[in-house]
Amino acid sequence: MHRILVVDDDETVREVVRRYLSREGHQVLEAGTGPDALAIFREQRPDLVVLDLMLPGSDGLELCRTMRAESTVGVIMLTALGLESDRVVGLEQGADDYVVKPFSPKELTLRVTRLLQRLEPVILADEPELRLTDGDLIIDTRARTVHRDGEPLNLTGREFDLLAFLIRHAGQAFTRKELLERVWDWSFGDDSTVTVHVRRLREKIEQDPSQPRRLVTVWGRGYRYDREG
Known part of the structure; x- marks a missing residue:
């Protein structure tokens, strides 16, 4: 059972979400x-x-930014705004x-x-490596932690998944669509x-x-991870 906080000023929305998540065995907390x-x-x-995204007292972006500064909790943003720029702002704040x-x-x-599954600090049967390294960058796949030059990095769940995937496939270029499918498990998306x-x-x-040297842009293709040296 996971503890999930649902934040929405619409009581009906909270009720519907609570009902569906409770059916999955989750403990649901609510705030308006x-x-x-x-x-x-x-x-x-x-x-x-x-x-x-839109809340009385403080907006969702401000709240997301605060929570992200204090933890690596998973965040799914609800937004009535359909513009790409609005979605990007939410992602940039740590969603x-x-x-x-x-x-x-x-x-x-x-x-x-799907997000909870990716946030779980467990080792799958086919986990190829417990520790991934590249120079001063050390990734512990069991604890889902990343250190650079001995200092811990505060990565979100998706950031961790993306980094681990790319470093495992270092030297191989991926389109954004391929990364959506293989890291996010989305068959469609922005x-x-x-x-x-x-x-x-x-x-x-x-x-x-x-001027990135590790996570580089491959023009006309997408992105590639280059190991140091």
């Missing part, structure tokens, strides 16, 4: 405002947060995923399940999701994010 959500988050430390309103409760439940996560990863693993 930003301050209430932050208080519950700090007291209960949920495994995942379903967060509405792992997003669902556009009006949404299918079944789709949201599936997104929750390619800008990958772009934002690559940008966030570069800010954490590169010496100079404006």
